[in-house]
Amino acid sequence: MTKPKELFFFFGINDPATFKSKLGSDIKPLVTNTNQLLPNSTNAPVTAVNIAFSQTGLQALNVTDSLQDDNFAIGQFKNATDLGDDGTGNWVPGFKGTKIHGVFLLAANDVQDIDSELANIQQILGDSINEIYRLSGAARPGNEQGHEHFGYLDGVSNPAVQGFDDGTRPQPDPIAAGKIIVGADGDTSNRPDWATGGSFLVFRQLQQKVPEFNKFVEDHALDVPGLSPKENVDLFGARLIGRWKSGAPIDLAPLRDDPDLGMNRTRNNNFTYAHPEIPGFDVLSNQTRCPFSAHIRKTRPRATLGAETGPANDHHIIRAGIPYGPEVTDAEAASNKSSTDPSLERGLAFVAYQANITSGFKFIQQSWVDNEQFPSIVPNITANTTGVDPIIGRDATKRTDAPRVITGTDPLNTNRSFTLDSEFVISRGGEYFFSPPISALSGRLAV
Ligand code: HEM
Incomplete structure (x- = not known):
């Protein structure tokens, strides 16, 4: 629909x-x-x-x-x-x-x-x-x-x-x-x-805290040689999500956005994170193209866990959500802070279909997204602890204000960690x- x-x-x-x-x-x-x-x-x-x-x-x-x-x-x-x-x-x-x-x-x-x-x-x-x-x-x-x-x-x-x-x-x-x-x-x-x-x-x-997210991304511009300051900001954001704003997957466009790829429906989903065409590329350790912590890799690890239809990957949903709430106002953008006015709340009305919630949405959220050891726990993965999904991950067993730490986001040093000291997505139930x-x-x- x-x-x-x-x-x-x-x-x-x-x-x-x-x-x-x-x-x-x-x-x-x-x-x-x-x-x-x-x-x-x-x-x-x-x-x-x-x-x-x-x-x-x-x-x-x-x-x-x-x-x-x-x-x-x-x-x-x-x-x-x-x-x-x-x-x-x-x-x-x-x-x-x-x-x-x-x-x-x-x-x-x-x-x-x-x-x-x-x-x-x-x-x-x-x-x-x-x-x-x-x-x-x-x-x-x-x-x-x-x-x-x-x-x-x-x-x-x-x-x-x-x-x-x-x-x-x-x-x-x-x-x-x-x-x-x-x-x-x-x-x-x-x-x-x-x-x-x-x-x-x-x-x-x-609920999405958009001004706060934008500020966090701006404050964490990467330092990749050959990219402009703006491109280094955009790269950091894209590496949190796993796709550029255009939709182009960073696995296929690792350094700069590629809007043609983003729009191209025969190419924009045709990737697995494995790169047999690149000599020596190891899907279980190489995060230079896409971090293990990126939202789309946390929620659908593809070849990180073997075949798409194999038992380890067997947790799939069909998403059908839609945004809700108004655009960011000038005052919110200027203050880098979401308004507390309830009429200005914005976010995602998230909808997911599956034949079994326990092995679909619930498993993805609990065992992958909120699990800071995932996929570091998978045998042969050589990354440091990955951290929770930076977009929607949170470990409820930790203190409310406990910072979330992720790795993999800097392609020049994928062991470098980043601290997310606030949440950009708040569950409203x-x-x-x-x-x-x-x-x-x-x-x-x-x-
Ligand atoms: C406000 C919250 C969220 C935002 C802003 C968000 C954003 C995104 C974006 C931008 C993409 C990439 C575009 C695409 O592949 O369609 C994506 C993909 C995806 N998201 Fe989310 N998402 C949110 C919540 C969730 C939740 C709660 C889940 C499940 C627990 C989830 C699971 C997925 C999956 C499975 C994919 C596709 C991965 C793939 O097939 O490569 N998302 N999301």
């Missing part, structure tokens, strides 16, 4: 009987199917609609079958510490506890179309639901469209999925569909039949959902 505007409408169910009857009869026809979203669809909706349920939402509907995912079953609130969150003090009140039963996702080119579709849904469901919280996402304006708030092109890389990949976009081997879609080939769990074709949806509201197959909306969920 990639559209410039998206609303996440979180609700509770007050009247299960009415809700169930409307779900099958009136809501199901509104839900957008995959064919409608394909590029040459002839019946693309003005507003794309989807619906997903939390564990307590399924319980409210008296659907007691186990979906065999422990994290989904307990909900994200109880997972806060596991995810590295600094408790739940920064969480949006609506996400605290387990009161959210479901979410409508509405996506369109214009906010007015989203508003009228929401009004339609609210009119259908009446008092059978109540609003708990809503978050409006929007693509950033002008040339920043498609870029997240730190300025980097987002939505460049998602794993290729068997059966959904036409091979026109070269990238590491396609993963089994059952890693993303429940009941598809490669999903070895034993879930109820009605869940086949669904997917678990992880939602996180991640979220929830775990199951996005059911459309058939279940008039089947198991409606009876």
Whole structure:
């Protein structure tokens, strides 16, 4: 549902009987199917609609079958510490506890179309639901469209999925569909039949401290000979992310941004961090092209852990997030500080789909991103301790103000460490959902 505007409408169910009857009869026809979203669809909706349920939402509907995912079953609130969150003090009140039963996702080119579709849904469901919280996402304006708030092109890389990949976009081997879609080939769990074709949806509201991030990057310009001061600033930022602002991967463009590469969909995801063409290049020790700590290498290590489809790499998600909140104001930029005005909060409405939260998002966040020893713990990796992911990593077992230390970022000395004394991304909480197959909306969920 990639559209410039998206609303996440979180609700509770007050009247299960009415809700169930409307779900099958009136809501199901509104839900957008995959064919409608394909590029040459002839019946693309003005507003794309989807619906997903939390564990307590399924319980409210008296659907007691186990979906065999422990994290989904307990909900994200109880997972806060596991995810590295600094408790739940920064969480949006609506996400605290387990009161959210479901979410409508509405996506369109214009906010007015989203508003009228929401009004339609609210009119259908009446008092059978109540609003708990809503978050409006929007693509950033002008040339920043498609870029997240730190300025980097987002939505460049998602794993290729068997059966959904036409091979026109070269990238590491396609993963089994059952890693993303429940009941598809490669999903070895034993879930109820009605869940086949669904997917678990992880939602996180991640606030971004943009002026603070920009200042940190400026203050840590690298010193690579032949680059201008500005290029050395940009290189430091790119080495935190693993891509330049244009989307070009630093593994393929290690010194300067290459906007043509960033835009080129046949080349911008075609890398593994291994370079057989470079004599003596060792993927397990050489960080001159991309640090182990870079956000995209922490979250998808590719050849660092062997084959894409091998057991060590077997933790994949499909991301579908969108920025929220306004652009940085002049006053914030001048003071290098984010405003405390809640209406100026900005960040990423993070969305990830997978067939198993425990081995998808949760594993990536807990065992890779927040693990300062990863991938240093992998046999044969010769780096010093890598540190947590500089963008989203945090070790909740440490003091709140404990500095985060990363290595690998300076290509001239990859053992050099950098201290991140504040966090640039603050978790405002979220929830775990199951996005059911459309058939279940008039089947198991409606009876
Ligand atoms: C505000 C928070 C975040 C920001 C600013 C951010 C930013 C980015 C950017 C700029 C990229 C590169 C573009 C692309 O490949 O699409 C990226 C890729 C990625 N991010 Fe994030 N991200 C955030 C949160 C997360 C979280 C919470 C996770 C999961 C725990 C995550 C997992 C990934 C993955 C798996 C990739 C693709 C890596 C690859 O395939 O090479 N991100 N992110």
